[in-house]
Amino acid sequence: MASPSSTRIDLDGNPIKPLTICMIGAGGFIGSHLCEKLMSETSHKVLALDVYNDKIKHLLEPESLPWNGRIHFHRLNIKNDSRLEGLIKMADLVINLAAICTPADYNTRPLDTIYSNFIDALPVVKYCSETNKRLIHFSTCEVYGKTIGSYLPKDSPLRQDPAYYMLKEDVSPCIFGSIEKQRWSYACAKQLIERLVYAEGAESGLEFTIVRPFNWIGPRMDFIPGIDGPSEGVPRVLACFSNNLLRGEPLKLVDGGESQRTFVYIKDAIEAVLLMIENPARANGHIFNVGNPNNEVTVRQLAEMMIQVYSKVSGTQPPETPTIDVSSKEFYGEGYDDSDKRIPDMTIINKQLEWNPKTSLWDLLESTLTYQHRTYAEAIKKVIAQPIAS
Ligand SMILES: NC(=O)c1ccc[n+]([C@@H]2O[C@H](COP(=O)([O-])OP(=O)(O)OC[C@H]3O[C@@H](n4cnc5c(N)ncnc54)[C@H](O)[C@@H]3O)[C@@H](O)[C@H]2O)c1
Numbered sequence: 001m002a003s004p005s006s007t008r009i010d011l012d013g014n015p016i017k018p019l020t021i022c023m024i025g026a027g028g029f030i031g032s033h034l035c036e037k038l039m040s041e042t043s044h045k046v047l048a049l050d051v052y053n054d055k056i057k058h059l060l061e062p063e064s065l066p067w068n069g070r071i072h073f074h075r076l077n078i079k080n081d082s083r084l085e086g087l088i089k090m091a092d093l094v095i096n097l098a099a100i101c102t103p104a105d106y107n108t109r110p111l112d113t114i115y116s117n118f119i120d121a122l123p124v125v126k127y128c129s130e131t132n133k134r135l136i137h138f139s140t141c142e143v144y145g146k147t148i149g150s151y152l153p154k155d156s157p158l159r160q161d162p163a164y165y166m167l168k169e170d171v172s173p174c175i176f177g178s179i180e181k182q183r184w185s186y187a188c189a190k191q192l193i194e195r196l197v198y199a200e201g202a203e204s205g206l207e208f209t210i211v212r213p214f215n216w217i218g219p220r221m222d223f224i225p226g227i228d229g230p231s232e233g234v235p236r237v238l239a240c241f242s243n244n245l246l247r248g249e250p251l252k253l254v255d256g257g258e259s260q261r262t263f264v265y266i267k268d269a270i271e272a273v274l275l276m277i278e279n280p281a282r283a284n285g286h287i288f289n290v291g292n293p294n295n296e297v298t299v300r301q302l303a304e305m306m307i308q309v310y311s312k313v314s315g316t317q318p319p320e321t322p323t324i325d326v327s328s329k330e331f332y333g334e335g336y337d338d339s340d341k342r343i344p345d346m347t348i349i350n351k352q353l354e355w356n357p358k359t360s361l362w363d364l365l366e367s368t369l370t371y372q373h374r375t376y377a378e379a380i381k382k383v384i385a386q387p388i389a390s
């Protein structure tokens with residue numbers, strides 16, 4: 001690990017000046033890993049904005065930590081807090097991570113989803129544009145929606161042709177379902193804010209980078225229902241399956257678990273974000289896919305792998321019925337729809353930032369499920385042992 005005090009060098013051999021970064025949504029999954037990286041390996045300062053700070057508490061206290069004074073937490077909701085503009089003005093760079101980004105919310109709370117991903121992000125773009133601050137905005141791979149190939153007949157040989165499924169930033173269309181499929185409220189709001197950021201770049205000279213994460217996973221992702229989140233809450237798939245494994249329940253496969261995803265380890269992905277932060281000349285004006293095209297599985301295969309890995313790291317037997325099928329209507333409610341397949345094209349990020357992911361799916365699941373077991377197994381045991389209130 002590089003010492004924060006040693007001068008860091010960018011990809012073109014120039015020394016990197018310490019920055020003040022205004023990170024909005026710093027208390028979330030990605031934000032917590034990014035703060036950790038910035039504190040342990042760089043000299044940059046972070047103004048960390050969020051409604052919650054549980055996931056970065058270990059960085060904020062005790063005062064004796066080597067990065068004391070380089071990270072300051074500001075508890076605020078960007079919807080309605082006048083301090084936002086002043087904090088952006090204090091920074092050299094703004095990173096916006098704040099969003100509602102759990103699929104269970106997209107069709108059940110579409111208004112909150114659209115407001116969070118579009119309306120609430122507007123002032124951030126506006127202040128950055130007005131005060132000439134560089135912006136790294138977090139979008140999503142969901143802006144691609146479904147692949148072109150998904151509209152071909154099931155047995156069409158063209159489905160094997162990458163031209164029909166590979167997702168390219170500067171070429172692929174954004175294909176969403178009908179308006180009544182409210183699943184796409186999130187993707188559509190993210191697409192519009194991307195277009196706005198891009199237009200501010202074109203018309204007002206905003207220096208921006210847009211990140212499209214492809215299923216980043218790892219420790220601290222979302223919550224375990226009934227332990228550090230609501231009992232009835234539905235997090236993203238890693239936390240759903242972790243919860244099932246911790247409780248010894250079958251893993252639920254939505255619509256047969258046929259959808260395909262590529263998963264990237266959070267620590268690999270954070271390396272890419274650090275390259276963007278420290279190489280503005282190479283990152284500005286670009287939209288980057290950040291994912292691991294080599295880690296593709298169906299959701300069913302992901303479940304099978306997680307069952308095997310969890311059994312290994314916890315020393316427990318897999319559940320007798322390892323998986324069950326549930327309909328999407330039963331699991332997510334009316335208006336759910338899904339992306340069929342998500343393989344990121346890596347040409348642009350390879351060329352601009354020389355970044356490639358390193359960690360295999362098996363290895364990233366092993367370290368993540370070891371963390372899940374250590375963090376939650378005892379708490380789950382206690383909850384299960386409690387008599388149900390009559
Ligand atoms: N994790 C992934 O694989 C993934 C994939 C695609 C896109 N993204 C995008 O990356 C970003 C971060 O995702 P994450 O996985 O860390 O999610 P997360 O939910 O863990 O983090 C988001 C953080 O933003 C905060 N936040 C939300 N609204 C806020 C508001 N109004 N004011 C202040 N803080 C607010 C939340 O409290 C939370 O801590 C999101 O924009 C998401 O859409 C993530």
Ligand SMILES: O=c1ccn([C@@H]2O[C@H](COP(=O)(O)OP(=O)(O)O[C@H]3OC[C@@H](O)[C@H](O)[C@H]3O)[C@@H](O)[C@H]2O)c(=O)[nH]1
Nearest residue numbers: 101103140142235236237240241252253254259299338
């Ligand atoms: O218990 C579960 C949970 C989820 N799933 C399925 O697993 C797949 C992945 O689900 P996730 O919860 O990780 O969410 P998705 O990959 O669909 O979308 C995510 O990707 C990009 C980001 O912008 C967001 O974080 C989120 O929208 C979906 O096909 C979902 O239907 C299950 O089969 N069982």
